[in-house]
Amino acid sequence: KAGVTQTPRYLIKTRGQQVTLSCSPISGHRSVSWYQQTPGQGLQFLFEYFSETQRNKGNFPGRFSGRQFSNSRSEMNVSTLELGDSALYLCASSLMGSGTNTGELFFGEGSRLTVL
Amino acid sequence: AQSVTQLGSHVSVSEGALVLLRCNYSSSVPPYLFWYVQYPNQGLQLLLKYTSAATLVKGINGFEAEFKKSETSFHLTKPSAHMSDAAEYFCAVILLGGGKLIFGQGTELSVKP
Numbered sequence: 001k002a003g004v005t006q007t008p009r010y011l012i013k014t015r016g017q018q019v020t021l022s023c024s025p026i027s028g029h030r031s032v033s034w035y036q037q038t039p040g041q042g043l044q045f046l047f048e049y050f051s052e053t054q055r056n057k058g059n060f061p062g063r064f065s066g067r068q069f070s071n072s073r074s075e076m077n078v079s080t081l082e083l084g085d086s087a088l089y090l091c092a093s094s095l096m097g098s099g100t101n102t103g104e105l106f107f108g109e110g111s112r113l114t115v116l
Numbered sequence: 117a118q119s120v121t122q123l124g125s126h127v128s129v130s131e132g133a134l135v136l137l138r139c140n141y142s143s144s145v146p147p148y149l150f151w152y153v154q155y156p157n158q159g160l161q162l163l164l165k166y167t168s169a170a171t172l173v174k175g176i177n178g179f180e181a182e183f184k185k186s187e188t189s190f191h192l193t194k195p196s197a198h199m200s201d202a203a204e205y206f207c208a209v210i211l212l213g214g215g216k217l218i219f220g221q222g223t224e225l226s227v228k229p
Contacts, residue, residue, distance in 0.1 A: 043206065044221040056216050090159055105217060107159035
């Protein structure tokens, strides 16, 4: 069974640009969550999507957005990039959602974004 | 508000020694608790989880954790460290019905030969 796939794995952008990251969850998983990981702030929750609807949202500015498609694949977008957006962005999928039966999240390897 | 605190951002042990990584949670109701491990340049992998079934939880790679409500703790242990255990470990909490995992700051485990 294929795991969570994130693309691209590495990317470099400059300030002011925008970026779109993609996540393909494990087959059958309907919930996709996104986390930002930085050395200073650790792992911070961005948002969660379930059946194409944003179900939970973290404390990030509106420059961070996401969506989920009917096949459960998800994308997140960051507009007007800032230096502080440099981070590892992790996607995680779950069978039913992080607050339900198992709470277990399966993580991808992440997309490492560097903003210059 | 729920949160987790991991005591010690870095722990160093010798190969074969006991591994003890500390995690305390703050929650007004019984939470679900998790330990995840992250190897360099990889995502997070679930080690074990507590979901109120048994207070002593066994996970993968010989790790286990004990839920102690009176101490609001969920410490991770392994009797004998291997070099391959070197990684970063994260404790996380979620409330039943909640929508997100709250992670601790992580503890980097080093294993000396």
